Amino acid sequence: MRKLPVLAALGLTLALTACGGGAEVPSSPPTEPATAATPAPVPEPVVLEMGPLTEANAGARRAYAAALERVVRELVLPDGSDYSGGEYPNMEENQFAVCDVDGDGEEELILLYTTTMTAGHRGYVCSWEEETGELDIQLMDYPLFTFYESGAVQGGWSHNQGKGGSFWPYDLYRYDASLDAYVDVGSVDAWDASLISEGYPADADVSGSGFVYYIETDSSIDWEEPLDASIYEAWRYVYVRDGRELQPEYLALTEENIQRLLEE
DSSP states (O other): OOOOOHHHHHHHHHHHHHHSSSSOOOSSOOSSOOOSSSOOOOOOOEEEOOOOOOTTTHHHHHHHHHHHHHHHHHOBOTTOOBOTTOOOOOGGGSEEEEEOOSSSSSOEEEEEEOSSOGGGOEEEEEEEETTTTEEEEEEEEOSOEEEETTSEEEEEOSOOOSBOTTOOOEEEEEEETTTTEEEEEEEEEEEETTTOOTTOOGGGOTTOOSEEEEEESSSSOOSOOOBOHHHHHHHHHHHHTTOOEEEEOOEEOOHHHHHHTTOO
């Protein structure tokens, strides 16, 4: 598949996101986007606590509790993955949260499953389909999620073995209200000049931040198109905007905490 140049992709993304699903996005990024050297202030995060059991959410709560019980008792994850042959019994080290993380007015189930080998770690965001009574997986990725008030989700990679140093590579998703799902918009990695100076593409580092960035919208990072921090921040702003995070109230995956979903 031919890679879409990032500058062209940025213009296309601005247009598509403004008229597509999810929250409304300004037609242009800030006039002076932050660079890695001078980050803009980030607003305080919004804590998402689990609300009370109500008649409106009772069906979803029962479905979420049943799905979590299956994980605890059978080691079967929401997508059907069977981990029953594993040797990692400390189930309480896994975490879950129930809250409206996508802003659609309904609660979602977030599950972070990490009690297995790293390659098997899974993170889920699930909704409940009232018509079928089944769970719908909105997002599945490595369980290193950062949720944003804008509707974006950043999914950190399982490993950081590139050239980014303190920069952790990630996939970025936007919430599409029409699909009630998260849509992959790109993967990001960086090159930290202080970590590996040999071959560093200094000509691309116009801002002098000491970092250049790589954004892939259709394949893995190929290190062929280094971007200045200003271009990276402009692309990211379309989805993350002011960077305000949502912090779900995570609970340990225990029978007692699952039961809390069904209590008044």
